[in-house]
Amino acid sequence: MDIRFIPTNEQVMFRDSVRRWLERGGEGGADPWPHFAEMGWLMAALPEEVGGLGGSLDDAAIIAEELGRGLVKAPFVEVAVTATQLLLTLAPERVAAVASGDSRPILAHDEAEARGDPLWVSTRARRDGEGWRLTGRKTGIVGAEGADIILVSAVAEGQGLTLFEMPADTAPLRRFRTIDDRSGAELRLNDTPAVPVGPPGGAEAALLHALDCALVLESAEALGGMARVLDMTRDYLMTRKQFGRPIGEFQALRHRLADMFIEVEQARSMVLRGLAGLRDANPRERARLAAATRARVAQAGAFVGAQGIQLHGGIGVTAEYPVGHYFKRLTAFDLRHGPSAVQVERFAALSLPTQAGTGS
Numbered sequence: 001m002d003i004r005f006i007p008t009n010e011q012v013m014f015r016d017s018v019r020r021w022l023e024r025g026g027e028g029g030a031d032p033w034p035h036f037a038e039m040g041w042l043m044a045a046l047p048e049e050v051g052g053l054g055g056s057l058d059d060a061a062i063i064a065e066e067l068g069r070g071l072v073k074a075p076f077v078e079v080a081v082t083a084t085q086l087l088l089t090l091a092p093e094r095v096a097a098v099a100s101g102d103s104r105p106i107l108a109h110d111e112a113e114a115r116g117d118p119l120w121v122s123t124r125a126r127r128d129g130e131g132w133r134l135t136g137r138k139t140g141i142v143g144a145e146g147a148d149i150i151l152v153s154a155v156a157e158g159q160g161l162t163l164f165e166m167p168a169d170t171a172p173l174r175r176f177r178t179i180d181d182r183s184g185a186e187l188r189l190n191d192t193p194a195v196p197v198g199p200p201g202g203a204e205a206a207l208l209h210a211l212d213c214a215l216v217l218e219s220a221e222a223l224g225g226m227a228r229v230l231d232m233t234r235d236y237l238m239t240r241k242q243f244g245r246p247i248g249e250f251q252a253l254r255h256r257l258a259d260m261f262i263e264v265e266q267a268r269s270m271v272l273r274g275l276a277g278l279r280d281a282n283p284r285e286r287a288r289l290a291a292a293t294r295a296r297v298a299q300a301g302a303f304v305g306a307q308g309i310q311l312h313g314g315i316g317v318t319a320e321y322p323v324g325h326y327f328k329r330l331t332a333f334d335l336r337h338g339p340s341a342v343q344v345e346r347f348a349a350l351s352l353p354t355q356a357g358t359g360s
Contacts, residue, residue: 004058005272011062014044018066031146032074037101042080050088051096057081057213058275061220065271068224071325073182075106075143077221082214083107083151089206090163090198105149106168108138108187109207116338116346118211118287119204121161123189125154132156134164134194138187140336144173145183152187152194159201164194180328208283212290215337216274219297222333223267226301229308229326230260236312253311260307267300288350291343298340301330 007015017039026032036042045060046052053059064077079098083105087094097103114120123136134154144150147168156162172192178184198206237253238246247253270293277289305327309316316323334340 004276007062010055011059014041014059014062015066017041018063018070022066022070022072026070027072027074032072033101033104033146036074036076036080037099041076042084042101043099045081046084046088046095046099050092051099057217057278061217061271061275064217064221065224065227068221068329069228071225071228071322071329075147075183077214077217078106078143079104079147081217082210085210085213086151086163086206087197089209090203094197103149104147105151105165106141106143106147107151107153107210108141109153109211110138110140110337112137112139114338116342118208118337119161121153121155123152123154125156125162125164125194127157128193132164132194132196133191134189135191136189138189141173141185141187142178142182142336144168144175144185150187151197152189153203153207154194156196156200161204161207162200163197163203163207165197166192166194178332180325180332182332205283208287211337212286213278215290215294215343216271216278218333218336219267219274219293220271222297222301222330223264223271225326225329225333226264226267226304229304229323229330230257230264232323232326233257233260233308233311256307256311260304263300263303267297270296270300284350284354288347291347291350294337295340295343295347298334298343302334302340305330 021035040053041063043052044055044063045057046055048054060081067076084095084098086107087098087105094103098105111120111122113122123134123138125132125134134152136154138152150166150168150171152164152166154162154164172188172190173185174188175183175185234257237257240247274289274293277286277293280286280289308323309327312321312323315321318324
């Protein structure tokens with residue numbers, strides 16, 4: 001399996017450009033999307049024929065990791081990876097508008113009963129003359145604020161799993177702030193009109209691929225967050241003094257810091273393995289590695305976040321100190337698309353040998 005350990009010159013440039021933007025204030029309360037488009041971050045993983053830079057998901061992972069390190073709230077992965085990978089397969093003519101920043105589609109796929117099963121879709125679509133109407137409920141939508149299009153997965157009568165779209169400004173969204181202060185929403189459909197994207201019944205393979213990409217690229221974003229927690233915790237331990245010495249010199253605390261470092265590096269290795277898996281021609285192997293990546297990174301994030309809080313002491317849970325905000329982001333990451341235990345179960349199921357002749 002081709003695992004790329006050393007970043008290319010282009011990837012180093014992407015990483016440095018994100019870091020410089022964050023050093024200058026990052027989001028700063030303003031919409032960062034025009035800057036994302038101007039810097040080419042939205043087109044980093046797209047082929048040239050659809051308006052991209054001819055890069056790969058590895059390039060997008062570099063950007064996602066740095067945005068996670070900066071605790072950026074904008075839905076880079078949700079738009080530039082998940083939604084865009086869907087459109088690449090089902091409506092490639094729509095991708096150029098996303099790459100230029102003129103369109104910001106968001107996928108509404110997760111349902112409360114799914115528990116991490118990517119093919120659990122209870123939302124139904126029925127024909128209404130020449131159009132379609134959808135009924136169901138989608139949860140856990142991140143990044144709906146600022147979106148112009150909501151992409152909705154539903155089972156079309158007589159056809160199968162289909163992707164639909166509707167304008168975000170008229171979609172029946174219930175908006176809220178997530179635990180990590182991002183833009184969240186729930187979509188409640190009740191005979192709501194929608195337009196199919198791609199052929200009716202032809203969305204299953206595209207959805208599975210896009211969701212595997214989401215698992216891995218969101219893991220890269222979480223990796224950036226936990227790496228930042230490690231840095232902050234190390235700096236704090238070497239600054240805070242007790243008995244006239246930095247507490248980072250105490251052996252017990254150094255061991256805990258070492259454990260955090262090991263978890264971060266294991267998570268990094270899993271992200272690299274997951275990215276390699278996305279290039280695998282076997283969809284089952286791709287899904288297996290995506291589930292493993294999500295599970296292991298979520299476990300590492302929970303450990304690193306909790307250790308960061310504990311080693312900071314009381315200051316770690318104050319609103320003014322950033323380590324607690326990173327802990328919230330890592331907690332929210334663990335719960336999206338089913339918690340890590342669900343992804344472990346999915347990995348185990350996909351690791352079982354398939355029966356001969358099934359075509360799996």
